[in-house]
Amino acid sequence: MKVGVPRGLLFYKYRPFITTFFEELGEEVVLSPETDKEILNLGSKYSVDEACLPVKVFHGHAAYLRDKCDIIFLPRIMQLREREYICPKFCGLPEMVINSVPDMPKAITFPIYAFSEKSLRKWAVKTGLIFTKNYLKIHNSYRAALAAQKKFSPGINDIDYDIKIALVGHPYNVYDSFVNMELVSKLHKMGIGVITEEYIGDELIDKEVKTLFKRPFWTFTRNSYGFSSYVGTHKEVQGIIYLSSFACGTDSITIEFIKDRLDNFPILVLKIDEQTGEAGFNTRIEAFVDMLKRAVVNCQL
Ligand code: SF4
Known part of the structure; x- marks a missing residue:
């Protein structure tokens, strides 16, 4: 299957985990391109006026991918750390996109509780079962995704500037x-x-x-x-x-x-x-x- 992955919101931080997980399951990952005027215009066209710019941009990436994949990943991120939450817009993101952008393909929308490896594994199992009934393959894909994420070091720290x-x-x-x-x-x-x-x-x-x-x-x-x-x-x-x-x-x-x-x-x-x-x-x-x-x-x- 072709899995569409919108290049928006926390994709910038968790790209290795997301792409490795689907690839290790044997699926083809289709990424939307870097944000540009076309993506922004699509996002502004389809999302509600009140949404913040990043949510509009995410709508644009999802709209771009809708006819290029069999299934699309619309992350419903609930928590990244224990006893803390992230913005409510993340929890309702799949509904916002599905109800605003016409002709969306089937979507992966299981809630993501990423405050521990155990809680994140629940998301991986539910998602993996869409593609295979082989639990070992899902487990191995999850471990590979975690390993890829651990190697990734985003961030900027310039030296040699006054x-x-x-x-x-x-x-x-x-x-x-x-x-x-x-x-x-x-x-x-x-x-x-x-x-x-x-x-x-x-x-x-x-x-x-x-x-x-x-x-x-x-x-x-x-x-x-x-x-x-x-x-x-x-x-x-x-x-x-x-x-x-x-x-x-x-x-x-x-x-x-x-x-x-x-x-x-x-x-x-x-x-x-x-x-x-x-x-x-x-x-x-x-x-x-x-x-x-x-x-x-x-x-x-
Ligand atoms: S925290 Fe929520 S409202 Fe603020 S920019 Fe992110 S998605 Fe938008």
Whole structure:
């Protein structure tokens, strides 16, 4: 069977697991292409107006794949960590796509609880049984997928830059260069290095999160807050750029937590949606970088 895998949302973080699992089962994986204008237009056409940009983009990838595969993977991610949740839009993603995009093929939509290997295995068994009745093959595919994921190290940690910023936000905003209008290469061209949350270990993030009066309910808030708090208070970077999706509920809370923790630390919040103009986006980045460069020169005087 041809299994369609939309290149959207947490695909950027879990690509090795997803593709290896289906390939080891003996199926052909059909990926949608990198996000581009066509994908975005499809997403805007089919998704509800109120959806955030990443959800619209995911609709676009799913619509692109609908006539190119026999079955499509629409991940219903419920939890990535114990006692934490991710955005409710992930839980209802399959229904949103199936009810908005016409002529969708059969979909894989079993809930994914990925906080332990045991809980994730339940998803693997249910999904594997769609393709084969051979439990050993499913088990082996699952083990191979886990191994592929463990070898994968996403993230950016530039060295040899005099000025470095922390790029904070959801992985699908940070790693989709169409959505973020090539932000990382723009920063590099301006002589600015970048670090992302993957380079701060879980233990350090957990330690920083304890500075909040209450444990965060959302995994995205935990990651972004913990990362920003660590790099800001330890002066690992000269500034923070927070890439935020317009109308994102978790971002609106997380940004306030970070600002509250890092009083007077340079933070630029870039909100993105499908209407964001590149000229205005560039002007804000350039102004922020100028300010950081001037602050560094003043410190050296
Ligand atoms: S966390 Fe925010 S950006 Fe991500 S899907 Fe939910 S609303 Fe959209």
